[in-house]
Amino acid sequence: xxxxxxxxxxxxxxxxxxxxxxxxxxxxxxxxxxxxxxxxxxxxxxxxxxxxxxxxxxxxxxxxxxxxxxxxxxxxxxxxxxxxxxxxxxxxxxxxxxxxxxxxxxxxxxxxxxxxxxxxxxxxxxxxxxxxxxxxxxxxxxxxxxxxxxxxxxxxxxxxxxxxxxxxxxxxxxxxxxxxxxxxxxxxxxxxxxxxxxxxxxxxxxxxxxxxxxxxxxxxxxxxxxxxxxxxxxxxxxxxxxxxxxxxxxxxxxxxxxxxxxxxxxxxxxxxxxxxxxxxxxxxxxxxxxxxxxxxxxxxxxxxxxxxxxxxxxxxxxxxxxx
Amino acid sequence: xxxxxxxxxxxxxxxxxxxxxxxxxxxxxxxxxxxxxxxxxxxxxxxxxxxxxxxxxxxxxxxxxxxxxxxxxxxxxxxxxxxxxxxxxxxxxxxxxxxxxxxxxxxxxxxxxxxxxxxxxxxxxxxxxxxxxxxxxxxxxxxxxxxxxxxxxxxxxxxxxxxxxxxxxxxxxxxxxxxxxxxxxxxxxxxxxxxxxxxxxxxxxxxxxxxxxxxxxxxxxxxxxxxxxxxxxxxxxxxxxxxxxxxxxxxxxxxxxxxxxxxxxxxxxxxxxxxxxxxxxxxxxxxxxxxxxxxxxxxxxxxxxxxxxxxxxxxxxxxxxxxxx
Numbered sequence: 001x002x003x004x005x006x007x008x009x010x011x012x013x014x015x016x017x018x019x020x021x022x023x024x025x026x027x028x029x030x031x032x033x034x035x036x037x038x039x040x041x042x043x044x045x046x047x048x049x050x051x052x053x054x055x056x057x058x059x060x061x062x063x064x065x066x067x068x069x070x071x072x073x074x075x076x077x078x079x080x081x082x083x084x085x086x087x088x089x090x091x092x093x094x095x096x097x098x099x100x101x102x103x104x105x106x107x108x109x110x111x112x113x114x115x116x117x118x119x120x121x122x123x124x125x126x127x128x129x130x131x132x133x134x135x136x137x138x139x140x141x142x143x144x145x146x147x148x149x150x151x152x153x154x155x156x157x158x159x160x161x162x163x164x165x166x167x168x169x170x171x172x173x174x175x176x177x178x179x180x181x182x183x184x185x186x187x188x189x190x191x192x193x194x195x196x197x198x199x200x201x202x203x204x205x206x207x208x209x210x211x212x213x214x215x216x217x218x219x220x221x222x223x224x225x226x227x228x229x230x231x232x233x234x235x236x237x238x239x240x241x242x243x244x245x246x247x248x249x250x251x252x253x254x255x256x257x258x259x260x261x262x263x264x265x266x267x268x269x270x271x272x273x274x275x276x277x278x279x280x281x282x283x284x285x286x287x288x289x290x291x292x293x294x295x296x297x298x299x300x301x302x303x304x305x306x307x308x309x310x311x312x313x314x315x316x317x318x319x320x321x322x323x
Numbered sequence: 324x325x326x327x328x329x330x331x332x333x334x335x336x337x338x339x340x341x342x343x344x345x346x347x348x349x350x351x352x353x354x355x356x357x358x359x360x361x362x363x364x365x366x367x368x369x370x371x372x373x374x375x376x377x378x379x380x381x382x383x384x385x386x387x388x389x390x391x392x393x394x395x396x397x398x399x400x401x402x403x404x405x406x407x408x409x410x411x412x413x414x415x416x417x418x419x420x421x422x423x424x425x426x427x428x429x430x431x432x433x434x435x436x437x438x439x440x441x442x443x444x445x446x447x448x449x450x451x452x453x454x455x456x457x458x459x460x461x462x463x464x465x466x467x468x469x470x471x472x473x474x475x476x477x478x479x480x481x482x483x484x485x486x487x488x489x490x491x492x493x494x495x496x497x498x499x500x501x502x503x504x505x506x507x508x509x510x511x512x513x514x515x516x517x518x519x520x521x522x523x524x525x526x527x528x529x530x531x532x533x534x535x536x537x538x539x540x541x542x543x544x545x546x547x548x549x550x551x552x553x554x555x556x557x558x559x560x561x562x563x564x565x566x567x568x569x570x571x572x573x574x575x576x577x578x579x580x581x582x583x584x585x586x587x588x589x590x591x592x593x594x595x596x597x598x599x600x601x602x603x604x605x606x607x608x609x610x611x612x613x614x615x616x617x618x619x620x621x622x623x624x625x626x627x628x629x630x631x632x633x634x635x636x637x638x639x640x641x642x643x644x645x646x647x648x
Contacts, residue, residue: 023523030525031436037428038437041454041499044492048464051471117360124357137361139636144368146632148553150598151621154605155371158378158614185367216346218353239459246461248556249598253605273463273556280466280560286475298467302460309459313452 052302055295064289068092077296085259085275087290094293096300098261102176102271103301106251107244109180109265110187114240117184118191119233125192126199127207127221138193145189153253156182161254164266172256174268179255183247187240194239198232198319199225235315242308246301248273272301375625378618390619394568395600399611404620406567407600410483411552411627413571413589414596417487418551422494423544429495430502430540435528458496465493466560474561481562483571484590489557494547501543505536538642542635549631553624555598564603567595597624 060073069091070076076094083095121141125134161178165171202225210220226233256268257278270278276294284291382390382400393403437447469489479485509532517527533540571592572584595603601624604617 027523027525031432031441034428034432034436035441037425038432038442038450040425041429041457041495042450044457044468044495045453047472048460048468051468052464055471117364120357120360121364124354124361128354128357135640139633140365140368142636143629143632144364146549146553146628147368147371148555148598148601148624148628150553150555150601150605151371151375151625154601154617154621155374157605158618159370159374185364188364216350218350219346242459243461246463248461248463249602252556252559253602273461276463276467277556277559280470280562281564283562295467295471298464302464305459305461305464306456309456312459313455 048302052295052299055292056299058287059289059292059296062289062292065092068289070094083261085261087259087279087293092289094296095261096272096297098259099270099272099275099297100300101261101263102251102255102269103245103273105263105265106176106180106183106247106255106271107241109177110183110244110247111237111241113181113184114187114191114244115237118188118236118240119195121188121192122195122199122233122236123221123225126196127217127225141189141192144185147186148249149186149247150249150253152182152186153179153250156250156254168266171266172268174254174256175266176251176255176268177265179251179253180265182250182254183244186247186250187243190243191236191240194236194316195229195233198229198236198316201232201319202228229319231315232319235312235319238308238312238315242305242312245308246273246305248277252277272297372622372625375618375622378615379620379622381615382619391623395566395595399609399616402604402612402616404597404600404623406570407595407597407620408623409570410594411596413483414486414490414594415548415552417483417590418490418494419544419548421488421491422498422547422551425491426495426498426543426547427502427540429499430506431528431532433499434503434506435524435532454496454499458500461556462493462554463556463560465489466557468492469557469561480591481565481593482591483594485561486558486563486594486596487590489561490551490554493554493557494551497547497550498540498543501546502536502540505539505543506532508539509535538638542639542642545631545635545638549628549635552596552631553598553628555596555602558596558599559602563593563595564599565593565595567593597627 060077065073070093073094077096079093079095080097083097083101084093085095085098086093125137129137156178157173160181161173161175164175164178165173171177199221206224206228207220210224215223251271251274255271255274257270257274258268259275260267260269262269275297279290279294389401390403391408392405393401394406396402432441433447433450436442437450438444441447466489469485473479473485473488474481479488513531513535514527517531522530571589571594572578574586574589575583577583597620601617601620604612604620607613
């Protein structure tokens with residue numbers, strides 16, 4: 001009697017001890033593999049920090065600096081009075097503001113293009129457009145975001161630049177105005193989609209309350225929705241700037257490759273990213289000042305975008321928490 | 324007396340109506356302005372593609388096949404994009420085979436294991452912040468990472484494997500984030516139901532969580548890969564802009580000096596990809612290259628990335644309509 005019960009139990013109930021062990025073993029192996037996958041992203045971050053900080057450090061302590069006429073590299077690097085970036089000359093200087101001025105200038109032009117258009121489109125999509133129309137328009141805007149940046153570079157050089165030059169022939173073919181406009185077009189989808197998300201997150205009662213008091217749609221949008229979604233809209237601008245600052249191929253194709261300190265958008269000059277491209281296009285020996293200088297420039301760029309992204313994410317988190 | 328009152332009321336009503344109409348007009352003006360900026364944005368997209376097609380068709384007209392089956396040449400009319408197309412396909416193959424398993428695996432772990440017997444929640448939160456920061460880092464920085472690690476330290480050279488690895492790291496955050504989002508959308512009841520009939524955690528994930536979230540994950544993979552196909556900056560940084568006239572070695576094809584190529588020798592061959600080909604041509608002084616050929620190559624590149632994006636958008640809408648929890 002007991003025998004047959006045991007037999008019955010062992011054949012129908014939970015798997016034997018050995019089978020269960022095998023299953024646990026397999027589960028553990030899979031869990032460990034997945035953990036490695038999750039940790040890989042942290043390794044990427046460490047890799048980026050190691051490379052950027054390590055090579056920049058080697059740049060700043062490089063004994064060759066003295067030989068090429070740089071007495072105090074820190075003072076030279078952060079020179080804001082008379083910055084020069086002359087890596088290819090006999091007497092070298094490394095004033096990062098030379099490159100940074102171009103980066104900031106192209107980004108400013110991009111913002112002037114993208115902020116009004118992106119905000120208007122976001123208000124329209126969130127507050128005015130019927131949902132069926134929105135379903136159609138949003139994917140088309142997303143397609144614009146899918147155009148590779150080198151193609152925007154082609155567009156800046158062969159369409160925007162000739163148009164800019166049609167007003168004044170003395171403007172060079174490579175100029176930061178054309179590059180900045182192209183960057184602006186490229187970041188419109190970023191600004192409009194994040195800003196629209198922020199506006200749509202505003203609860204409907206606030207809209208209805210405003211309508212009940214007799215507000216029109218545009219009154220509601222400007223007086224109620226914009227203030228309520230303010231942090232999210234600012235986040236969209238900041239993330240847009242972050243994209244513009246890091247943009248590479250548009251400026252490398254259309255913005256000029258010469259390191260020049262100037263705040264005139266009609267002139268061509270290299271941004272930080274364009275400088276990195278220009279140096280890596282040539283064959284640069286490892287460990288040379290030129291090689292190490294691209295990492296110092298890259299570290300500057302990475303820190304700027306990191307700071308912008310952190311502010312942006314913080315603001316987005318805030319509007320998500322508020323509603 | 325009554326007359327004056329009536330008149331006062333009448334003018335009052337008139338001013339109110341006027342006010343209402345004026346305010347409605349502002350609304351209409353804004354709509355016109357918004358539609359104007361929306362359509363000029365779309366107009367830019369149309370002008371851009373139009374310009375590419377017009378310039379590119381100068382090459383397509385005489386022989387589309389010649390253009391896509393020729394190797395680069397110093398004569399713009401004979402230069403083609405064969406090497407770049409093959410290069411793009413091979414690099415994306417490497418990128419996908421690294422980024423897809425790694426990204427989905429990381430996404431699964433962070434959603435299904437972290438805080439539930441795996442790493443504690445606060446560690447997962449740090450990893451999450453880290454991933455969103457990685458997604459915001461400019462692509463050229465990934466190029467510097469590749470230059471410093473893959474080229475300088477691991478000595479992988481300017482090869483397909485270096486390019487594939489670099490782009491895989493670049494799109495990893497995209498795939499992780501979309502995997503997590505689509506897993507998050509699955510209701511807890513599904514998990515509990517499957518556990519209740521005795522399934523292990525991995526069986527639950529493999530048989531139920533993954534199939535149910537496949538649509539979203541697939542969308543993320545396609546968006547990521549289309550980004551990778553269009554990226555030039557990180558590959559230019561590793562020094563990939565070279566004049567190539569030969570394809571990577573086919574596995575087991577005979578070598579010139581005798582013997583055959585190994586199955587993975589192509590991974591360590593030099594390469595060029597579509598966006599680099601466009602960048603190379605657009606930088607040349609000859610309009611035959613910088614306008615016509617660059618435009619023709621750009622049409623094909625834009626066609627690749629936009630059709631992948633369109634597919635992703637379609638899939639997203641399709642799966643959203645189909646699955647109702």
